[in-house]
Amino acid sequence: MDIFFYAFISLIIPIIKNVMSQVCPLQNGICYGGTFEANKRKKGQYLVGASYKNLSTVRHIQGCFSACVNECLCRAYQMSSTGCELLEEDKNSRTLEPNSDYIYFELNQNIIRSTSYMANPSICKNGCCLSSPCLNGGTCTEQCEHPKTKFVCVCPSYAIGKRCEHFMPKSCLDFYKAPNARIKPTRGVYTIFKNDNSTLFKVYCDFTQPNKAWTLIESFATKHIQEFRPKSFMEDYPLNQETPGNHKKYRLARQDMQMIKATAMSYRATCKFLTRANVTDRDYMEGRLSAWDIIEEASDDPYPEYCRRLTYVNVEGYSCSDCTMALFQKKGTWHAHGEMRHGCDFQPPGYNNTAWQVFGWYQPIRSSFLCTDSEDSTTEYWLGHEMK
Ligand SMILES: *[C@@H]1O[C@H](CO)[C@@H](O)[C@H](O)[C@H]1NC(C)=O
Numbered sequence: 001m002d003i004f005f006y007a008f009i010s011l012i013i014p015i016i017k018n019v020m021s022q023v024c025p026l027q028n029g030i031c032y033g034g035t036f037e038a039n040k041r042k043k044g045q046y047l048v049g050a051s052y053k054n055l056s057t058v059r060h061i062q063g064c065f066s067a068c069v070n071e072c073l074c075r076a077y078q079m080s081s082t083g084c085e086l087l088e089e090d091k092n093s094r095t096l097e098p099n100s101d102y103i104y105f106e107l108n109q110n111i112i113r114s115t116s117y118m119a120n121p122s123i124c125k126n127g128c129c130l131s132s133p134c135l136n137g138g139t140c141t142e143q144c145e146h147p148k149t150k151f152v153c154v155c156p157s158y159a160i161g162k163r164c165e166h167f168m169p170k171s172c173l174d175f176y177k178a179p180n181a182r183i184k185p186t187r188g189v190y191t192i193f194k195n196d197n198s199t200l201f202k203v204y205c206d207f208t209q210p211n212k213a214w215t216l217i218e219s220f221a222t223k224h225i226q227e228f229r230p231k232s233f234m235e236d237y238p239l240n241q242e243t244p245g246n247h248k249k250y251r252l253a254r255q256d257m258q259m260i261k262a263t264a265m266s267y268r269a270t271c272k273f274l275t276r277a278n279v280t281d282r283d284y285m286e287g288r289l290s291a292w293d294i295i296e297e298a299s300d301d302p303y304p305e306y307c308r309r310l311t312y313v314n315v316e317g318y319s320c321s322d323c324t325m326a327l328f329q330k331k332g333t334w335h336a337h338g339e340m341r342h343g344c345d346f347q348p349p350g351y352n353n354t355a356w357q358v359f360g361w362y363q364p365i366r367s368s369f370l371c372t373d374s375e376d377s378t379t380e381y382w383l384g385h386e387m388k
């Protein structure tokens, strides 16, 4: 019995020690040779947070080795009582930690250059981008320098990770851009990341064809006008950050407005957004931030400083495109707003140089203007991003 057992063991050990493998993803590309080296195992150690695929049905270490060898992303592998884990990191990029349930193995491969590769060494081809491993619109490039790096993904600004697998939207536009958002997203509350890639906050987004995404920075009902009247966008006056869908009283913190503005192109003011299907057809204003940075810049006398160019404005059915309108804002004094004034282009007929203020300052409150046609009617300000 014992003799038989020893014979069995001595037979199996040399086999395990000498498992060779050669993988050639492409006929005319480079190949990877590797050997399963049982004696290089790290017993009782493992890598935390680096597994990208778990194979619970693979119960033998050689099966785990074969699985790793056949994947371009795999750098190391480990076995535990729950099966085989393929790792996208190895002990050179992360620290092994003790865990008696695990055995860790490094994938040691070398590059075998085919004759066609030798003939044309400037062209790196290993087939590792064929399966489109980069997610969220990342760009894949095959790499032939080192057997542990077979491809790299260059991620768009809204994704991170080796394969750009973590979608990290930083503005409403990212929901438009991301390839997994194939259908046009709909207006509503979305969660985005701050620039640190870890802090989340909620925003209200609207999407307009063909290429714009709008982030709500403020909204208030006419009954709260006294509270908002002196609050220019230079003030930090956060309100109801957790409920951007509450348009009766909402305002983004100034630093969040600034973060969104950093990549925005335009701004707009709308009336009663939540109750109307089309907010551009009446009582609407849109301008470029390059013509007036409403987050950072006051707008005041003297003439013609306050005549600011707008892309489009509509007040009570009167409109003009690519024209100027008197726009005001003053820290601690005036909310951003528009006025009919001599000198600027936008002067609706019937205008008689008495106060007629719109989009954030209403004195008197006009029931003919949609933002103020009832106590619950709202004025909204937005920052706009554009798809290039
Ligand atoms: C694989 O399993 C380990 C241990 O259960 C777990 O920590 C890890 O998150 C899993 N990885 C994936 C990609 O599911």
Ligand SMILES: *[C@@H]1O[C@H](CO)[C@@H](O)[C@H](O)[C@H]1NC(C)=O
Residues within 6 Å of the ligand: 155, 156, 157, 158, 159, 160, 195, 196, 197
């Ligand atoms: C956040 O992720 C983006 C996109 O990958 C990256 O460019 C940026 O440097 C990251 N920021 C931090 C603070 O890590």
Ligand SMILES: *[C@@H]1O[C@H](CO)[C@@H](O)[C@H](O)[C@H]1NC(C)=O
Residues within 6 Å of the ligand: 278, 279, 280, 281
């Ligand atoms: C909204 O109304 C404007 C002006 O009437 C029109 O040009 C635009 O196409 C409308 N937009 C939608 C989405 O219906």
Ligand SMILES: *[C@@H]1O[C@H](CO)[C@@H](O)[C@H](O)[C@H]1NC(C)=O
Residues within 6 Å of the ligand: 350, 351, 352, 354, 356
């Ligand atoms: C000026 O216009 C306002 C608002 O349309 C109106 O209430 C007022 O009667 C007008 N004043 C004159 C002198 O026409």
